[in-house]
Amino acid sequence: MRIDVVSIFPSYFDGLALSLLGKARETGLIDLRIHDLRDWTDDRHRTVDDTPYGGGAGMVMKPEPWARALDELTTDSENPTLIFPSPAGEVFRQRTARDLAHREHIVIGCGRYEGIDERVFEYASTLGEVRLVSLGDYVLNGGEVAAMAMIEAVGRLIPGVVGNPESLVEESHEDGLLEYPSYTKPSNWRDREVPGILLSGNHGAIATWRHEQQLERTQRRRPDLLAD
Numbered sequence: 001m002r003i004d005v006v007s008i009f010p011s012y013f014d015g016l017a018l019s020l021l022g023k024a025r026e027t028g029l030i031d032l033r034i035h036d037l038r039d040w041t042d043d044r045h046r047t048v049d050d051t052p053y054g055g056g057a058g059m060v061m062k063p064e065p066w067a068r069a070l071d072e073l074t075t076d077s078e079n080p081t082l083i084f085p086s087p088a089g090e091v092f093r094q095r096t097a098r099d100l101a102h103r104e105h106i107v108i109g110c111g112r113y114e115g116i117d118e119r120v121f122e123y124a125s126t127l128g129e130v131r132l133v134s135l136g137d138y139v140l141n142g143g144e145v146a147a148m149a150m151i152e153a154v155g156r157l158i159p160g161v162v163g164n165p166e167s168l169v170e171e172s173h174e175d176g177l178l179e180y181p182s183y184t185k186p187s188n189w190r191d192r193e194v195p196g197i198l199l200s201g202n203h204g205a206i207a208t209w210r211h212e213q214q215l216e217r218t219q220r221r222r223p224d225l226l227a228d
């Protein structure tokens with residue numbers, strides 16, 4: 001999979017090279033390319049923002065640098081997916097990650113300030129499928145942190161990126177439930193015992209117990225997931 005990221009803070013993404021995705025990059029499973037939006041400006045100050053029409057607080061990202069960046073990054077691309085992290089977008093979920101993990105080429109445009117000139121999204125839809133995606137109902141200063149979360153969530157679903165594929169299925173959210181609790185040695189730690197069933201060797205009973213634990217904690221912590 002090829003992922004292009006456009007940002008005015010490209011060094012945010014240095015940390016991705018350190019995580020498990022670093023290995024996937026070296027082996028070619030993920031071709032991650034980070035770009036500086038200012039490389040598509042043409043004025044001396046490399047200006048990417050301007051005041052909003054209609055007035056109001058803050059600055060808006062100018063459309064032309066974005067259009068040039070998106071044009072260049074999608075040439076020779078069959079069917080790119082253009083993602084814009086935005087608190088006004090659809091919520092990013094595990095199913096969103098699963099969907100995106102099948103895509104050949106993703107371009108992520110990270111906005112800052114009060115956002116990107118709205119016409120950029122219309123223009124982008126002539127180049128590929130556009131998705132505005134939010135991490136959740138809170139406000140970040142820009143799309144960079146959200147983009148990193150999305151890249152990690154999508155990247156680990158690409159076959160070969162996570163060593164043991166079974167560890168993928170048993171995660172929280174893969175089956176719509178929270179994960180069951182995990183324990184390791186020692187079996188008695190600071191007067192706290194590991195649940196006896198896990199020491200029983202009865203794999204059927206352990207699977208049943210774990211499923212009950214998943215249901216119980218989902219009901220208690222995230223009843224909204226059960227309603228879905």
Ligand code: 6GU
Binds near residue numbers: 138
């Ligand atoms: Cl994707 N962007 C910004 N700026 N804020 C957010 C977000 C995204 N998701 C939640 N808050």
